[in-house]
Amino acid sequence: MRFARTLPLAGLALCAWLGLAGAVTAQGNGRSQSEFPVATDARLEQSGETVRLTMALSRPIEVTTAVIAGPDRVIVDMPSTNFQVQPTAARKSAGFVSAFRFGLFTADKARIIIDLAQPAVVVKAEVRPVRGGFGELVIELRKATRAEFQAAVAATPARDPEATAAIPPQAKPAGETRQTIVIDPGHGGIDPGAVVASISEKSVVLAFGVRLKEQLEASGRYRVLMTRDDDRFVPLAERVGIARAAGADLFISIHADSLTQAQDVRGATVYTGSERATDAEAARLAAKENQADAVAGLDASEDTQDVAGILMDLAKRETRTFSAVFARNLVEKLGGSVKMHKVPLRSAGFRVLSAPDVPSVLIELGYMSSPKDAELLNSAEWRGKAVAAVATAVEGYFTGARAPIGKAAENRR
Numbered sequence: 001m002r003f004a005r006t007l008p009l010a011g012l013a014l015c016a017w018l019g020l021a022g023a024v025t026a027q028g029n030g031r032s033q034s035e036f037p038v039a040t041d042a043r044l045e046q047s048g049e050t051v052r053l054t055m056a057l058s059r060p061i062e063v064t065t066a067v068i069a070g071p072d073r074v075i076v077d078m079p080s081t082n083f084q085v086q087p088t089a090a091r092k093s094a095g096f097v098s099a100f101r102f103g104l105f106t107a108d109k110a111r112i113i114i115d116l117a118q119p120a121v122v123v124k125a126e127v128r129p130v131r132g133g134f135g136e137l138v139i140e141l142r143k144a145t146r147a148e149f150q151a152a153v154a155a156t157p158a159r160d161p162e163a164t165a166a167i168p169p170q171a172k173p174a175g176e177t178r179q180t181i182v183i184d185p186g187h188g189g190i191d192p193g194a195v196v197a198s199i200s201e202k203s204v205v206l207a208f209g210v211r212l213k214e215q216l217e218a219s220g221r222y223r224v225l226m227t228r229d230d231d232r233f234v235p236l237a238e239r240v241g242i243a244r245a246a247g248a249d250l251f252i253s254i255h256a257d258s259l260t261q262a263q264d265v266r267g268a269t270v271y272t273g274s275e276r277a278t279d280a281e282a283a284r285l286a287a288k289e290n291q292a293d294a295v296a297g298l299d300a301s302e303d304t305q306d307v308a309g310i311l312m313d314l315a316k317r318e319t320r321t322f323s324a325v326f327a328r329n330l331v332e333k334l335g336g337s338v339k340m341h342k343v344p345l346r347s348a349g350f351r352v353l354s355a356p357d358v359p360s361v362l363i364e365l366g367y368m369s370s371p372k373d374a375e376l377l378n379s380a381e382w383r384g385k386a387v388a389a390v391a392t393a394v395e396g397y398f399t400g401a402r403a404p405i406g407k408a409a410e411n412r413r
């Protein structure tokens, strides 16, 4: 018995909802999100032993479902879809469903993930016609015993590592003399990151990354790539892979965290990678950010980019030195124009900072949980100031701070 199934549907007409679609262009496949089917009006309802998730759709699509354990989830895969659903709607829970979320997963695929607080199985996954030529996605789950759930998990076919290569890695072109910088806006697609009110971390950091790219490119001195330039999910290992394949000289990951307990904690923090965290808060944050793949329903086993060996250790140590130099530079320049956290320079085991040969830092722009920070993070004026400070730090790193140990850098590759 195969639990995952495909349910084709046809005959539904499309219409005016496309007009609502965002103008964001999906990179790489040349399609714009305005061509995707539109999903609106997500609803989660419980009735007895059953929980039903519904969404209105603008046209027929195929959906497949899979059940996975640890954490227990139901995954609904579908073609690229433009979700016009408030991010906060994803926080609703009902019965044994503790949460659900949705978003672009790869260039051609979208995904809904339903988190289970107790075992359940899929009894219905279909798109049915409704009046006006639209469709309605219906996912119906029933409470199950642990054994029933395990049987459904066992019957789910192994998924290929399809999440990889959403953006083909770009190697450094021959004769390229500019420094290569990879900007990594955190989260994206199905993984919204921190969500406060109707603002999600994934859009705040994307806006920042796009602006930073423009500013760095304007100098004419850098080749700047992004791990994502639209609202899509990119696995952590792939972010690292893009930087390594590009022969990046610098990798800058952008985030904006939230703390549920402390609304008064504010300011920007710069992190470097390290096996040992400088403090408990840094460790907690790294653990949270490292969950990104799991949030998107990716198996941990799909991440296998580990490098070993003595030479690699040496390269790593050197890379860490450069990362630390750049991080100090960043704290100094950022501190001159925006509010910093009281301990602004810290380290922890962020997986996204694990490239052995690319100096990498992660900037937490501020805390979305602080109303003050949230307001700033959303303001173009603040963004302009912070982007300028980061650009100055980048320039300082390549022209001055890095110079005394620059010789060693040449041995890196």
Ligand SMILES: [Zn+2]
Residues within 6 Å of the ligand: 186, 187, 193, 194, 201, 255, 256, 257, 289
């Ligand atoms: Zn984050």
